[in-house]
Structures are given as C-alpha cells and as structure tokens.
Amino acid sequence: MNLAQGPLESPDIADYRRYPVSAGLNALRPRADHLEVEWSDTRISPFHYLWLRDNCPCAQCVYTVTREQVLEIVDVPADLQPRQARIEADGALRVDWPDGHVSRYHPGWLRAHAYDDLSREERLRERPRSRLWATGLNEHLPVFDYAAVMKDDRTLLDWLRALRDTGLTQVQGMPTEPGTLQHIARRIAFIRESNFGVLFNVQSRADADSNAYTAFNLPLHTDLPTRELQPGLQFLHCLVNDAVGGDSLFVDGFAIAEALRREAPEDFRTLCELPVEFRNKDRHSDYRCLAPIIALDAHGAVTEIRIANFLRGPFNAPARQMPALYRAYRHFIALTREPRFRVERRLEAGQMWCFDNRRTLHARHAFDPSSGARHFQGCYVDRDELLSRIRVLERER
Known part of the structure; x- marks a missing residue:
C-alpha cells in the first residue's frame, strides 16, 4: 500500500455540523483488516476498511440534497482492502479502493468518530449529564x-x-x-x-x-x-x-x-x-x-x-x-x-x-x-x- 502524500482539495463532509481539528493525522500504518492512524497528539486509532468504505462522504455514496447514505455496505467485498491510503496536503485522509473509487475524510470528522477506547471514553464523558436535584x-x-x-x-x-x-x-x-x-x-x-x-x-x-x-x-x-x-x-x-x-x-x-x-x-x-x-x-x-x-x-x-x-x-x-x-x-x-x-x-x-x-x-x-x-x-x-x-x-x- 502506498502511503505517499499529495495535494488534493479538502473532502466534503456528509453532515451539517462543523468539525474542528483538535489533532492532525501524523502517520498511517496499514494492517490486515484496518488502517492504523497515529494522531499528532500520539493517540492511535484503528479504522477498519469496511468502516471507512461504509462512511465515505462523497456524492456517489451520500445524496448531497438529503445528506443520507446511498451506499449499502453489502455491495462491497467483505474482505475489502484499499489500493493505497495517504495524508493529503490539507490534512485529509485519502483512500483509493481497488474498483477506482476514492474516499476522502476530514481529520476533524474522523477524530470525532474514532472508536479506539480513549476516543469512545472521551465522547462518553462529553455527553450532557442530568443534574440531579439537591x-x-x-x-x-x-x-x-x-x-x-x-x-x-x-x-x-x-x-x-x-x-x-x-x-x-x-x-x-x-x-x-x-x-x-x-x-x-x-x-x-x-x-x-x-x-x-x-x-x-x-x-x-x-x-x-x-x-x-x-x-x-x-x-x-x-x-x-x-x-x-x-x-x-x-x-x-x-x-x-x-x-x-x-x-x-x-x-x-x-x-x-x-x-x-x-x-x-x-x-x-x-x-x-x-x-x-x-x-x-x-x-x-x-x-x-x-x-x-x-x-x-x-x-x-x-x-x-x-x-x-x-x-x-x-x-x-x-x-x-x-x-x-x-x-x-x-x-x-x-x-x-x-x-x-x-x-x-x-x-x-x-x-x-x-x-x-x-x-x-x-x-x-x-x-x-x-x-x-x-x-x-x-x-x-x-x-x-x-x-x-x-x-x-x-x-x-
């Protein structure tokens, strides 16, 4: 897998929210069924290839008017692996798939949805909490x-x-x-x-x-x-x-x-x-x-x-x-x-x-x-x- 970097335009986000970049992508390490991402704050997040393909935000996979998903994950191979992945000049993650499809992921969005233990615990702590009456x-x-x-x-x-x-x-x-x-x-x-x-x-x-x-x-x-x-x-x-x-x-x-x-x-x-x-x-x-x-x-x-x-x-x-x-x-x-x-x-x-x-x-x-x-x-x-x-x-x- 080629981890080369190259300048490409920022990816779209299939959402209405804004995603600040709290940490940038620092390095990518391909594994058998997932891509290991190292962030600029040293956190490590695995992203399974099926998860990445499932969450591609491009206009082929998400209808831009409703921002609802069009792709069904059953329509891609279960053993899917990318042809290459790289960090773009603007900090986005680009993944090229064997069928020629290209996915781009904003680093703020990616971090907000990371599912390593630390990221999940962080989101759980940030959930609104009920203030019990005294x-x-x-x-x-x-x-x-x-x-x-x-x-x-x-x-x-x-x-x-x-x-x-x-x-x-x-x-x-x-x-x-x-x-x-x-x-x-x-x-x-x-x-x-x-x-x-x-x-x-x-x-x-x-x-x-x-x-x-x-x-x-x-x-x-x-x-x-x-x-x-x-x-x-x-x-x-x-x-x-x-x-x-x-x-x-x-x-x-x-x-x-x-x-x-x-x-x-x-x-x-x-x-x-x-x-x-x-x-x-x-x-x-x-x-x-x-x-x-x-x-x-x-x-x-x-x-x-x-x-x-x-x-x-x-x-x-x-x-x-x-x-x-x-x-x-x-x-x-x-x-x-x-x-x-x-x-x-x-x-x-x-x-x-x-x-x-x-x-x-x-x-x-x-x-x-x-x-x-x-x-x-x-x-x-x-x-x-x-x-x-x-x-x-x-x-x-």
Whole structure:
C-alpha cells in the first residue's frame, strides 16, 4: 500500500455540523483488516476498511440534497482492502479502493468518530449529564422570561439546555389569553396530540375523564405512562389561579432512581427488570402499557421513569418475585416523600411550568373550586424534538 502524500482539495463532509481539528493525522500504518492512524497528539486509532468504505462522504455514496447514505455496505467485498491510503496536503485522509473509487475524510470528522477506547471514553464523558436535584433547587429553579425566549435564540438555547439537564423550568411573563401556550411550545417543535387534544384545559369539571380534571389531590406521577412512548415534555400554563390550594409539587425521579441504585441495589434492579402494567380507560378509549418503572439507556444511565399509582394495574409478576416487587415499589414511593427530592410552589397567572415528563414526577394539592377560578392549559412535545432543537441551535452558533 502506498502511503505517499499529495495535494488534493479538502473532502466534503456528509453532515451539517462543523468539525474542528483538535489533532492532525501524523502517520498511517496499514494492517490486515484496518488502517492504523497515529494522531499528532500520539493517540492511535484503528479504522477498519469496511468502516471507512461504509462512511465515505462523497456524492456517489451520500445524496448531497438529503445528506443520507446511498451506499449499502453489502455491495462491497467483505474482505475489502484499499489500493493505497495517504495524508493529503490539507490534512485529509485519502483512500483509493481497488474498483477506482476514492474516499476522502476530514481529520476533524474522523477524530470525532474514532472508536479506539480513549476516543469512545472521551465522547462518553462529553455527553450532557442530568443534574440531579439537591434541596437547593427550590431557591435555584431555572426561571426564564417569555418575551426573551420568544425573540432571542440564545435565551431559547439556555432554556432548552436547562430543561434537558435539570428536568424542571419555569417561564414567567406570559400572556394569559387561551392558546398562548402553543406559541412557546412551537419554538421547540410541533405539539404532540393525545386523546386529551392538542392543548388540554386543566379545570375542575363534573364530566371528568381524568383525575386531573377534578379538584382532588393528584398524587405524584408521570403523564401517560399508559403509552408505549410517554410524552417527553409537559407544559402547564396558568391562565388564572384564584382558588385556595392547588400548589404544584415536583420530584426528581432520576435522583430517586440513583438513590435506590446506591442505597438499595436489589430494589433498583427489580424496578429496572420487572414490568408493571399501566391502564388509562374511559368511555371511548382503553390505553395500556407494560413496562418497567425505571428504564436505562445503552450506557446504564437512567433515561425514563414511568409511574402513576392511580393508573397502575394489579402487579403480575412470578410468585417468587412478588414480595421483591412490592418492597421495591414501596421504597420508591417512600423516597418521593422525602424533602431532599421535592420542589413545591404555587403557579400564578402568567407563569408556566415546563418539565421532562419522563423524569420529573408532578403532583397537585387539592383545591377548593368554590373559592375562585383555576384554569391551566397544557400540551406535550416529545423529548426527541427538544434534543434536535438544541443540536440545531448549537450548530448554528
């Protein structure tokens, strides 16, 4: 294999992001099934030939309009080896394949996708981390101004990052006209419709199809645990709140899960492994979902809490595991009552809660509907839309 260098134009990147060059290509060493790259900071990264061919960013392999891949790796030989590889004058990696195809890789892109152990660990450390609540969140709740969020993308990005990392935010200074909520929700993305509508009105009414539409105490829960995918974000906008009572209560479900992982690992494992059925039924619908209360991502981090005692069906676990399930479930609920995990506030007219519904449990104290009007509007936006909007805003900046 020829490792000669020669001047060629910079390669295209089949992406919308920018890739700064934190380290340049220093040397290439061909191996039986991969190319070993030595970087200018002495890191060594192997790139398998199939991986390189699979990720060629040229216009033959990636459609330039959509930037989606056209090549299917099954259409190249399994024992593929390049004819030559070299570092170009502009620092890019050029690979010539036996069929005459040429691939060029930007060094910033290549480093950002390197899969040696050090590079993978580095990316894992750089992933956004959830900030678990401490007792001080009552004093340091992330609060944002409605007009600034609506007009300024920098403020919008700050709000969305706080929402992603903390799971609970408040927006103040909102107009109190019905329908205002949809404008700020659509600063993120489209609204997710449910059987309660696009925007739902949280008011006490006689024909309630959910306890949310009563004056009762509403225990801690996540919304729609009866769905295969719970809504990611929930918005609650206060139009008027003159009734006595009805304060909002929030609990960090991720913090509780991590406390269980540390303090009672058997209970944590039980709630990760044993599924529980949640049911939501009225005269015209019947939703059900069987899933664990705690869900983990591919890295073992807590990614979702699914709980609502008033929507929970009878436990259906093997007899030998039923005592463990009750012990773990009771332990989780008991922790939600500890002050270290809780935030309690009254929402006033012109204020809005926005929180991660797959993390943050919310509740409402009972209120007296005869003491004054109380009208909230709510809606949902999926968590994927939040993360996408953050990435695009970060890319543009």
